[in-house]
Amino acid sequence: MRVVGVYINNYKSIGEMKNYLKLDPKVTALIGKNESGKSNVLEAIGQLSFEKNLRSSYFDNKNRMSLEDVSIHVDFEFTEKELEKYEIEQEKTKIIFSGPSETIVEGGLIDLIKGDEQLQKALQELGNLKSSKNIWKSDNSVKTVNELENLCTNQISNYETKLNNLKKGISRDYEGKDGLIQTIGVIRDRIEGFYNLLPQIYYRSKDVQLQSSYKYDDIKNILEDETHILSRFFIAAGIKKEDIIRGFESKSSGEKRTAKNKIEGATKKNIETEFKEFYNQENIEIQVELEGQLFKIYVKTGDVAMDLTERSNGLQWYLTIFIDIFSNYYNDRPILFLLDEPGVHLHVNAQKELLNFFSHLADKQNQVVYTTHSPYMIDGSNILNVRATEKGIDGNTLIYKNAYDQELSKDTKMETLSPVINALGADLKFNFGPSQNLNIVTEGITDYMYIKAMLEYLKVDRKINVIPSAGVGNVNRIASILIGWGCDFKIVLDYDKAGHDEYIVLVDKLDSSLKENIVFVNCEEDDIEEMKKDPKTIESLVAEVKEGTIENTSKRLAANGFYERIKSNIDPMPETVDNFMRLFSRLRI
Structure with missing residues (x-):
């Protein structure tokens, strides 16, 4: 199973608003200003164990500005391999930690446990014997049997120790002792099998x-x-x-x-x-x-x-x-690696190798979450795995699902986005020599998402670097840098007044030869009157947006929804494919 996200409630600087860390299926980068709470986020998750209850000291780390207690809940989903193995439909699992001995498991994993005939039969056999006085040496054994009967709702912490004690608690004179030990062994093996689906946590705090x-x-x-x-x-x-x-x-x-x-x-x-x-x-x-x-x-x-x-x-x-x-590869279980500021002592190329190392870990069904300030620790080819934190006006840590959220404050956005923006520049400077690869400059992050998604869907062989300009007015600035570096690039503009205005800046004020590098999203020539009558944006190419098959409450949410669909192997509509193939053809891809 993989972790989808974590709600962290009232732990240290984290409150009850914007307290959800959404994890990438593979590698997640967490960025933000110093003292924004990044380390607290990792610490809150790093102390969890999905087969044990949390220590009481964990809940002493209460947010001083909140009246509510500390709690944390983790969302999981099955991997494709697990869905196929158990022949089940995807259903999220939730584990809720609300106290030292208060851990609840809900959702898909519980359904698996309920549907396991061997386990349920063994539990029933054990339950039928709990009231027999001549079987157990003490009331503690009966208490453990009662806990096991609640297996479908509550987490059984330290189950291996408890089951071993249960074996020892069988009266020496009980005639069915050997059969009962075998039943307990079945319960142990089945529980272990299910818990082994959950990831272990590796937390590097220092x-x-x-x-x-x-x-x-x-x-x-x-x-x-x-x-x-x-x-x-x-x-x-x-x-x-x-x-x-x-x-x-x-x-x-x-x-x-x-x-x-x-x-x-x-x-x-x-x-x-x-x-x-x-x-x-x-x-x-x-x-x-x-x-x-x-x-x-x-x-x-x-x-x-x-x-x-x-x-x-x-x-x-x-x-x-x-x-x-x-050394933490053991038990064939997935691992959630949490690393605070890795690579801080490494030079640029070694930091890039560290990113490759993270990718290798993720390819082995693990997940990696790390904090960083370094642009070289951001994968410039996939900035959608970046999350951001900042301190709110009340002093609480706020967690954002991406580094370009419009609700980020201006000051935070400048500092938080710096490693992302610099990463794009660093990728160009250190990885992409002149004329070696094509760079596509877009107006913003939504264009980036759609184009990246379709490049992946169409399995474009040539390595393409997509650069979001954070606003159409910044396109000429990116273009001037690329010209100075002698890089091969194309520019994609919306077919509207803002796109036309930037086209004039690029062609008339920067370099007239750039006309050959600019493509409007609808592949038409520059015509201001037509643009006013019938403007086109990147969304105009996406049939899913027009037909409402993806969420369209905002441009960014729609783009993110489309990107996630492609990553989940959901085919785009034929009209969408045709539109982007036409666009890519004009871009000479």
Whole structure:
């Protein structure tokens, strides 16, 4: 299952208005000014576990300006693979956390549980025995049975521990003990199967740094702490605890050398090989050595080997987060990764590699949410996965579904949009050399959405960069930059007075040769009188808007609805396809 969105109610700076974070199915970027509450959003979600109740301390983080208590609810949907496996229709699941022991599950997952014949039969068998005094050693066992009977409405926290205790709570003299243990085992396996559909949460709230050297006396304690970054290194590499102990303590030199070989080989095979796939700034090798009573990590480039801490902060950080994340692949469950300001120490190209890493994680059925101020941490080819936060006039954090929401304040919009706007420029400057790719400049974000959607639908092979100008009056500014960089570009304007006025600015005041670069949405020539009589906008090309098959309460909502339909593999109407193919033909795509 994937997370669709999260309502965060009255947690720290977050109130009850604009408190819904909508997640992209793959990667979501969260931007905003400092102190706007981005970290609080991640923290609120990062402490959740979908198979356990929240700690009581979580609910102590109450918004001081609110009279209401903290609560949080998470919306999920099934993946296509799950829909096919269970032969079900899509129905959202909701998990509501409203107190330390108050967790409710509703929707599609509950319907799956109710429809599981094996589980329901086992629960019924167990329920029939709860009142028999000669079966259970204590009333606690009967209480657990009662909880299990509520499985279809309430979350059963720590179910594995409770079911194990239930087995231990069976009276020794009960004749049907073996059969009852088997029934409890069926319940455990079925519950685990359903909970494994829900994602685990990986929350990186602070930077930890992998060191280049560790003393064995310290390693003995570290081995007992799976959260320690060195333990994560061992897990990621597949290094066994007993090999580490033998490598340091064995009296046999041959046994000690064998253990060292295993450790070095596992590091090369399971960490170095994977790391090279994502960090291609340089060709490096990850080497480990057991030197005396020290475990040492080296990074080798060419013929030069250096201690890890002698390398740049960026490389150290990148390797650390790679190991920390890579070591969390377990149980074949999806993971929701929450990362606060990743890549802050990395140079431009390494930040871009980090975006590739996020995409790789998402391709494995995971989701990634991260905060950033950096334009190089925004995917300029898909700015629709960006969400924005700002502080309202009452001091509460407001969460916006996109970075171009008209309700964002002017000051916030300037700062919040900066990484997005800069990302588009950075993409052009660093990724798109002159004449290598085509750049399409549009009047605004709605044009961007429609054109991006249809480029994806028509599976255009050529890499196209679409640049929204945030208003028709800014088109000439974008065009002047592209001219200066020597980039190949086309301009799409609405066939109306505003489009005509910008056409005059472009052709008469900027560069007369731009006439060949400009295409009106209806593919007609410039005719001001015709524009006044029968204006056309990008929406004129979309039959779904005219026929009301997508929400049309605003231009932006309609464009977003259309984009989401295409992403959900819903075919556009034939008229829409014909219109955009005509437009793309004029754009020489």
